[in-house]
Amino acid sequence: MIEVNDLHKSFGDAHILKGITTTFDKGKTNLVIGQSGSGKTVFLKCLLGLFNYESGSISYDGKIFSKLSEDDKRNLRAEIGMVFQGSALFDSMTIAENVMFPLRMFTKQSKSEMHDRVDFVLKRVNLEGAHHKMPSEASGGMQKRVAIARAIVNNPKYLFCDEPNSGLDPKTAIVIDNLIQEITDEYQITTVINSHDMNSVMEIGEKIVFLKDGLKAWEGSNKTIFRTDNKSVTDFVYSSNLFKKVRKMYLEENE
Amino acid sequence: MLYLQDIGTYFLMIVEMFRKPTKWSVMKQLILKDIDDLIIGSLGIVAFISFFVGGVVTIQTALNIDNPLIPRYLVGFATRQSIVLEFAPTFMSIIMAGKVGSFITSSIGTMRVTEQIDALEVMGINSLNYLVFPKYIALMLYPFVISISMFLGILGGMAACVFGGFSSPDDYLIGIQTDFTPFHVTYAFIKTFVFAFLLATIPSFHGYYMKGGALEVGKASTTSFVWTSVFIILLNYLLTQMLLS
Numbered sequence: 345m346i347e348v349n350d351l352h353k354s355f356g357d358a359h360i361l362k363g364i365t366t367t368f369d370k371g372k373t374n375l376v377i378g379q380s381g382s383g384k385t386v387f388l389k390c391l392l393g394l395f396n397y398e399s400g401s402i403s404y405d406g407k408i409f410s411k412l413s414e415d416d417k418r419n420l421r422a423e424i425g426m427v428f429q430g431s432a433l434f435d436s437m438t439i440a441e442n443v444m445f446p447l448r449m450f451t452k453q454s455k456s457e458m459h460d461r462v463d464f465v466l467k468r469v470n471l472e473g474a475h476h477k478m479p480s481e482a483s484g485g486m487q488k489r490v491a492i493a494r495a496i497v498n499n500p501k502y503l504f505c506d507e508p509n510s511g512l513d514p515k516t517a518i519v520i521d522n523l524i525q526e527i528t529d530e531y532q533i534t535t536v537i538n539s540h541d542m543n544s545v546m547e548i549g550e551k552i553v554f555l556k557d558g559l560k561a562w563e564g565s566n567k568t569i570f571r572t573d574n575k576s577v578t579d580f581v582y583s584s585n586l587f588k589k590v591r592k593m594y595l596e597e598n599e
Numbered sequence: 600m601l602y603l604q605d606i607g608t609y610f611l612m613i614v615e616m617f618r619k620p621t622k623w624s625v626m627k628q629l630i631l632k633d634i635d636d637l638i639i640g641s642l643g644i645v646a647f648i649s650f651f652v653g654g655v656v657t658i659q660t661a662l663n664i665d666n667p668l669i670p671r672y673l674v675g676f677a678t679r680q681s682i683v684l685e686f687a688p689t690f691m692s693i694i695m696a697g698k699v700g701s702f703i704t705s706s707i708g709t710m711r712v713t714e715q716i717d718a719l720e721v722m723g724i725n726s727l728n729y730l731v732f733p734k735y736i737a738l739m740l741y742p743f744v745i746s747i748s749m750f751l752g753i754l755g756g757m758a759a760c761v762f763g764g765f766s767s768p769d770d771y772l773i774g775i776q777t778d779f780t781p782f783h784v785t786y787a788f789i790k791t792f793v794f795a796f797l798l799a800t801i802p803s804f805h806g807y808y809m810k811g812g813a814l815e816v817g818k819a820s821t822t823s824f825v826w827t828s829v830f831i832i833l834l835n836y837l838l839t840q841m842l843l844s
Contacts, residue, residue: 392721421723432714446722448625
């Protein structure tokens with residue numbers, strides 16, 4: 345479980361995060377949603393330790409990140425998997441080498457053990473036979489799946505995804521969403537996903553945190569988001585006529 | 600103020616580069632790859648430029664000697680001094696700032712833009728040690744490139760001398776052995792080691808700390824070339840003053 349308490353972050357005079365308090369549960373897909381510029385990416389980068397924050401605290405299963413020694417921080421980071429928005433695969437390595445990278449860096453496994461593990465995770469993300477391709481030869485959806493494989497290869501306790509569906513067609517986006525949810529459930533990972541994809545919100549949002557102007561404006565799940573009367577949330581989530589109709593039908597059916 | 604901040608960041612980067620070392624089995628491969636990219640990959644252009652510039656130095660020297668009292672072996676002597684003292688270590692380093700420096704800046708800068716450096720940091724890897732340290736170690740072989748440049752420059756001079764009819768091979772060979780001071784070679788290699796350090800670190804600094812997108816990668820490459828050249832010229836002056844005067 346990840347607990348965030350009164351998190352503040354500024355860049356110069358711009359106060360980006362204005363005291364966010366929330367928790368992200370183990371074995372659940374936790375979504376952070378909000379408009380562009382609401383502070384989602386800054387929040388995620390603070391969680392990952394890529395940005396220092398002015399005040400507040402972030403704790404990973406009771407361990408407060410800012411109070412850890414450098415070695416403990418490094419050990420904690422080895423338990424984190426991250427899927428970046430642009431996949432962030434290493435250009436100079438093949439797909440298999442990309443996936444193997446965390447194993448080479450953090451484990452003492454033999455080559456054959458590492459190859460077996462890479463085969464297993466690539467199969468898990470439906471990428472058998474793509475071992476020797478370079479990232480530039482893979483489609484956007486494949487690159488995202490490689491990024492997920494690299495993120496989970498070392499059995500992380502925490503998985504972070506920054507807009508994993510951006511730039512993908514709707515069908516591939518659903519495949520990626522389902523894959524993340526299955527992996528979260530299967531390995532009981534604490535997963536935090538930054539998204540503004542409404543399909544993801546409805547499909548896999550077991551917990552949803554809505555940010556607006558650097559503040560937590562609402563918290564709930566894909567079940568409760570239909571019933572909320574929080575205007576900021578309804579304006580954002582049901583901004584399209586299609587989603588307005590979906591919400592209306594849901595509420596009529598469940599009354 | 601911004602320049603002072605950049606200078607401070609540069610020195611902090613150098614300190615950080617030596618901390619939290621990457622696993623040796625991984626580092627070994629990175630060093631070998633960088634030796635291939637930065638050293639072996641530069642040999643062709645170094646050989647080509649050195650041979651022909653050596654030839655041009657010889658022709659220019661020969662054409663400017665019109666006094667019959669000046670011995671013909673002076674052509675070889677002047678070529679050797681020009682190549683060993685300045686052309687190979689300094690001029691070649693400025694060329695390498697363009698070739699190797701812009702490669703380092705653009706490759707690290709692209710990694711920054713595409714969040715590959717963030718990916719390393721999230722994994723708990725010291726990205727500066729992972730990216731910059733192997734380049735620094737690879738460029739410690741740079742004197743090897745410069746010794747090839749010296750040899751080919753002098754050989755190019757001899758070829759120009761012989762084929763252009765400016766002096767005989769014997770005169771040229773006497774010239775390159777005349778008044779030879781071994782310390783001049785030591786001086787050249789001291790400069791080379793210093794320039795190798797600059798070639799590894801200044802372009803890495805500009806790539807690692809760049810902000811923006813693809814356009815900024817291009818701008819960072821240009822800026823890194825300019826600053827690497829400036830510091831090579833400045834340190835060349837200081838080292839020459841300290842070691843030869």
